[in-house]
Amino acid sequence: MGEVRRGVRAQYLFGECATKVGASEDNGRTQLMITATTVRLVLRDLEERDAEHILALNSDPEVLKHVHDVPFSGIDAARSWIAGIQVELPLGIGRWAIESKDGTWIGRCSLRRQPDEEVLMGFRLLREHWGQGYASEVVGALLKQAFDVHRLPYVASRVARENLASRRVLEKNGGRLWKEDRAKDPVKALVYRFEPG
Numbered sequence: 001m002g003e004v005r006r007g008v009r010a011q012y013l014f015g016e017c018a019t020k021v022g023a024s025e026d027n028g029r030t031q032l033m034i035t036a037t038t039v040r041l042v043l044r045d046l047e048e049r050d051a052e053h054i055l056a057l058n059s060d061p062e063v064l065k066h067v068h069d070v071p072f073s074g075i076d077a078a079r080s081w082i083a084g085i086q087v088e089l090p091l092g093i094g095r096w097a098i099e100s101k102d103g104t105w106i107g108r109c110s111l112r113r114q115p116d117e118e119v120l121m122g123f124r125l126l127r128e129h130w131g132q133g134y135a136s137e138v139v140g141a142l143l144k145q146a147f148d149v150h151r152l153p154y155v156a157s158r159v160a161r162e163n164l165a166s167r168r169v170l171e172k173n174g175g176r177l178w179k180e181d182r183a184k185d186p187v188k189a190l191v192y193r194f195e196p197g
Helices: 048-057 075-083 134-149 164-172
Strands: 023-026 029-032 034-037 041-045 093-100 105-113 119-125 155-160 176-181 189-194
Touching: 034 134, 041 134, 048 075, 048 105, 093 119, 093 134, 105 134, 119 134, 134 155, 134 164, 155 164, 164 189
Parallel strands: 119 155
Antiparallel strands: 023 029, 034 041, 041 093, 093 105, 105 119, 155 189, 176 189
């Protein structure tokens, strides 16, 4: 712990990363694919049972303050969003639920390949979990997945200029301000870049 690895401050112990997104059958029960684990967290496939949490996340004005999303209209909209993840990610990689190891739902995160092959990293946490180091832990796990599993040359992350907390998380994990993405108005996003190192 504390060593510098691939340009990321390794503050957390990481578990095994899965290279396949999906579920498997085990004695008639569906087992979710766990994408990554850290000392405190599990990143796993999103499923329909997450709809209430996704609705809460995308209905909180403070959570949505620095993004371009509009609140979901209800639980059916949250279910539809979850069901459409694979359609919304035609170029890969994935979106995952963030849970503590005791099963507490914390938020969601993603690595999303764009048409130009750039991969964008994102994360969103329920407000009651802000300020506890979870966002930084998630970013570290996503970067490990991006560089060690998918062998990406770099990862980008867009963040609103005014979102100082998320900017600090990105910088703490080795992100450097790369450019301003003026096309993403009204977000007026700054783009941070992470490289393996």
